[in-house]
Amino acid sequence: MGNEEVERLRLLAAEIRLDTLAMLKHRGYGHIGGSLSIVELLAVLYGKQLKYDIQNPQWSDRDQVVLSKGHAGPALYSALAKVGFFDPELLFSLNEGGTSLPSHPDRLKTPGIDATTGSLGQGTSVGAGIAMGIKMDGQTNDVYLIVGDGELNEGQCWEAFQFIAHFKLNHCMVIIDENKKQLDGTTAEILNPFDLVAKMRAFGFTTMKVKGDNLIEIDKAITFLKGVTDRAVCLILDTVKGQGVKYFEELDANHSVKFNQEEIKRETAQAMTDLKVFIAEKKGV
Ligand SMILES: Cc1ncc(C[n+]2csc(CCOP(=O)(O)OP(=O)(O)O)c2C)c(N)n1
Numbered sequence: 001m002g003n004e005e006v007e008r009l010r011l012l013a014a015e016i017r018l019d020t021l022a023m024l025k026h027r028g029y030g031h032i033g034g035s036l037s038i039v040e041l042l043a044v045l046y047g048k049q050l051k052y053d054i055q056n057p058q059w060s061d062r063d064q065v066v067l068s069k070g071h072a073g074p075a076l077y078s079a080l081a082k083v084g085f086f087d088p089e090l091l092f093s094l095n096e097g098g099t100s101l102p103s104h105p106d107r108l109k110t111p112g113i114d115a116t117t118g119s120l121g122q123g124t125s126v127g128a129g130i131a132m133g134i135k136m137d138g139q140t141n142d143v144y145l146i147v148g149d150g151e152l153n154e155g156q157c158w159e160a161f162q163f164i165a166h167f168k169l170n171h172c173m174v175i176i177d178e179n180k181k182q183l184d185g186t187t188a189e190i191l192n193p194f195d196l197v198a199k200m201r202a203f204g205f206t207t208m209k210v211k212g213d214n215l216i217e218i219d220k221a222i223t224f225l226k227g228v229t230d231r232a233v234c235l236i237l238d239t240v241k242g243q244g245v246k247y248f249e250e251l252d253a254n255h256s257v258k259f260n261q262e263e264i265k266r267e268t269a270q271a272m273t274d275l276k277v278f279i280a281e282k283k284g285v
Helices: 003-027 039-049 070-083 088-093 122-136 155-166 187-191 196-202 215-226 246-250 262-283
Strands: 064-067 143-148 172-178 205-211 232-238
Touching: 003 039, 003 070, 003 088, 003 215, 003 262, 039 070, 039 215, 064 070, 064 122, 070 088, 122 143, 122 155, 122 172, 155 172, 155 205, 155 232, 172 196, 172 215, 196 205, 196 232, 205 215, 215 232, 246 262
Parallel strands: 064 143, 143 172, 172 232, 205 232
Antiparallel strands: none
């Protein structure tokens, strides 16, 4: 990736982060921590790696994204709006009655959403099924299956992974957001996942682990893993819950927050101002 492209993705990541904060603040509550930890991944996917058509979201040759950790929907919606799947104004209807943006993704409601998720674990089977269908149809599209590290407590994930590895569904990249926290504590204290790289390798996956806030490393790893043709592939992202906003990174209870507390209001406003300044500078305005 040349410098210009890196800067373009950096801008996109900042815009996704800003819109994620804006929509959650507007709604008054929501899953901030796990949304922010996948922002750089989404910037690389929607800004560079994915094949899609915003005019035809159902295009049969598109790559598909299964956000199995569906509670991070706000970040995905921000990315979809940014690249043009729908009007960004819609972001402010998040989780309202009758909205096309429910808190968790619904493939029948939102242009660009490929799988309905939210019940942790289930998206892994959906992703495996989509990938198998693609293979049986002799198509060449890729599937990106985004899974939380806390989500891995669900045994269903490991059944799906075994299936993906057994059938060498190398076009179904398993991406684990290893932010080391889940709803109410660290993954290590709640149900220790142990060494995820070793585990995924033992399950038959060619596995890489990179810093999940580093656009260049994420992009390189995805490009490398896309080149693996004979085995299942897994990318583990070493991330921080609340990534990119120091206050939320350091906040202990950062899974889901209410935005009516003074400190949270102030810190969110400050983070949004900082992002706006960064974006304006990047755009040269
Ligand atoms: C089957 C199921 N059980 C419980 C929940 C409630 N829940 C939502 S998010 C979450 C924690 C998930 O942790 P992780 O996958 O690490 O997500 P992240 O830290 O990236 O937000 C839980 C328990 C759920 N959505 N589905």
